Amino acid sequence: MIEDLEKLINFIQSEYNNITDKWENSINYKKINLKSNLVCDLIDNKENFNNIIQYRDFINENIIQLIMDFKQFNNENSKVNIRAKAKNSIEYKMENYIKNHENGRVPINKCFNDLFGIRIICGIELTKEQIMKLITDKFDKLKCIDSSKKEYKAMHIYFKKDNYSYQWELQVWNKSDEINNIKSHEKYKQDYVRWENESKGGNN
Numbered sequence: 001m002i003e004d005l006e007k008l009i010n011f012i013q014s015e016y017n018n019i020t021d022k023w024e025n026s027i028n029y030k031k032i033n034l035k036s037n038l039v040c041d042l043i044d045n046k047e048n049f050n051n052i053i054q055y056r057d058f059i060n061e062n063i064i065q066l067i068m069d070f071k072q073f074n075n076e077n078s079k080v081n082i083r084a085k086a087k088n089s090i091e092y093k094m095e096n097y098i099k100n101h102e103n104g105r106v107p108i109n110k111c112f113n114d115l116f117g118i119r120i121i122c123g124i125e126l127t128k129e130q131i132m133k134l135i136t137d138k139f140d141k142l143k144c145i146d147s148s149k150k151e152y153k154a155m156h157i158y159f160k161k162d163n164y165s166y167q168w169e170l171q172v173w174n175k176s177d178e179i180n181n182i183k184s185h186e187k188y189k190q191d192y193v194r195w196e197n198e199s200k201g202g203n204n
Helices: 002-024 046-061 063-073 087-100 128-138 175-203
Strands: 078-084 116-122 143-146 155-159 168-174
Touching: 002 046, 002 063, 002 078, 002 116, 002 128, 002 155, 002 168, 046 063, 046 078, 046 087, 063 078, 116 175, 128 143, 128 155, 168 175
Parallel strands: 116 168
Antiparallel strands: 078 116, 143 155, 155 168
16 A cells, blocks of 8 residues: 555656646746745735735646546555635635634645645545655655644645646545544535625625
């Protein structure tokens, strides 16, 4: 199973580099320091916020090919799926960070580190020690953190070129944690749906 994860990480790195290069040569690319620019500034800086949405739209332009490319990693030992973050989810996350995370005085790239996300569900269980060792030994430029919280159990791996590039997130789940992890995501979605309904109600 660890070999499957290694192959997936290598593939993601290649796809990430390819998409990032295409993005940086697109008409919508704007060189923004995503570490020094903060989430709280996005309310007034519409250009930077719009750039986040434009990157998300750029990912969606390539999503069909990405779905096809990632299918090769679905087998009896693992299930892989991908997604681009929805616009409303981006807006909710921005507002949530401003309200609940240092008044939004957080780098854009720390908040929006999952505009494109990949998830692998491992049928053969991997320990966090095995995953960390793989990253340390073979992918030392990648950031890997234990994102487990309450019933949610997962390791998250982040792909980043530099402070001017949006990150991709790989979530590594074990099959035994899938049900609880999905329940955890559903709780987050309930908060998001509640916010969305209140937001729409406030606009009427």
